[in-house]
Amino acid sequence: MKHARLPSLILFALAAFPAAxxxxxxxxxPSPVLxxxxxxxxxxxxxxxxxxxxxxxxxxxxVLILTWSVDYWDYLGEKDPMAMAESKDRQxxxxxxxxxxxxxxxxxxxxxxxxxxxxxxxxxxSALKRVxxxxxxxxHLARKGKKIELTGSVTDLTDIFVIEYLDGDANPTxxxxxxxxxxxxxxxxxxxxxxxxxxxxxxCALVVQEAGFGRVLAAMDISx
Numbered sequence: 001m002k003h004a005r006l007p008s009l010i011l012f013a014l015a016a017f018p019a020a021x022x023x024x025x026x027x028x029x030p031s032p033v034l035x036x037x038x039x040x041x042x043x044x045x046x047x048x049x050x051x052x053x054x055x056x057x058x059x060x061x062x063v064l065i066l067t068w069s070v071d072y073w074d075y076l077g078e079k080d081p082m083a084m085a086e087s088k089d090r091q092x093x094x095x096x097x098x099x100x101x102x103x104x105x106x107x108x109x110x111x112x113x114x115x116x117x118x119x120x121x122x123x124x125x126s127a128l129k130r131v132x133x134x135x136x137x138x139x140h141l142a143r144k145g146k147k148i149e150l151t152g153s154v155t156d157l158t159d160i161f162v163i164e165y166l167d168g169d170a171n172p173t174x175x176x177x178x179x180x181x182x183x184x185x186x187x188x189x190x191x192x193x194x195x196x197x198x199x200x201x202x203x204c205a206l207v208v209q210e211a212g213f214g215r216v217l218a219a220m221d222i223s224x
Contacts, residue, residue: 031141032064033131034207034219036109037118038091039175041080042073049106049118053176056124062132064205064219066165067175070105082173086182093213111216112209139208139217147194148222150208157211158188160195162222167203177205187211197222 037053039046050067057065068090071083091103098115108118110131116123139152150160164181171178185199188208195206200222208218 030062031137031218031220032062033128034111034205034216035063035065035128036090037065037067037176038070038087038103038107038109039067039105039118040070040073040083042076042078043105045117045119046106047174049108050174050176052118052121052124053108054174055121056128057176060128063128064221065176066163066205067178069175069178070103072103073105082175082178082180084179084182087179090213097213112214113216137215137217141206141208141218141220144194146197148197148206148220150188150193150195150218152190152217154188154190154210154217156214158190158217159209159211160185160188160193161207161209162199163205163207164200164202165205167223170203177203 035053035056037049039049053065053067056063068087069080069082069084070087070091071080072088074080074083088103091107094107094109094112094115095103097112106118107115108124108127109115110127111134113134114127114131116127118124137152138154139150139158142149162183162185163179164183165177165179166173167177183199185195203223204221206220206222207216209216
């Protein structure tokens with residue numbers, strides 16, 4: 001469950017010219033809203049958040065849900081076996097972004113643009129509506145042959161993450177897609193990049209996000 005950074009060789013055909021000079025690329029469809037739930041098994045309100053996320057996952061096809069386990073409630077009970085330092089670091093960045101007093105569980109974050117308690121279905125629905133109505137992203141992910149193609153034009157540095165999670169029979173928890181490993185495969189400054197999906201060894205999400213855990217520009221499940 002360690003955060004790793006792979007050589008930039010994983011990114012193929014890095015372009016030195018803007019996306020406007022590229023030929024149009026067919027995309028698989030609109031990028032799903034990345035919903036991130038920060039939770040702990042020592043959090044009393046988290047079971048309701050897990051049920052809410054399960055319902056959202058079952059009834060919507062426009063979301064990609066990831067559950068990040070944190071350890072700062074471990075003093076209340078047993079150590080959370082799914083907790084990772086990356087979860088806490090990621091949530092702290094969102095605390096600063098949304099100018100919150102501090103981290104809390106169960107918190108949900110939507111494309112890095114909205115946040116609310118994950119245990120309140122009405123607020124979850126409202127956040128999804130607001131994010132779905134946001135301006136279109138300048139980044140696009142699409143499968144092209146045996147590769148995944150990232151295209152677009154951005155003004156700031158952007159990070160590309162491969163996030164491994166448990167799914168199906170491999171997931172013994174009541175959480176939706178609990179995260180187990182995070183890999184940064186390099187920065188992106190726009191243009192055209194081909195990514196080899198073999199970087200995913202299990203079940204993974206590919207996430208393109210503004211540096212500093214800003215807006216999520218694109219997300220794709222690359223294990224299906």
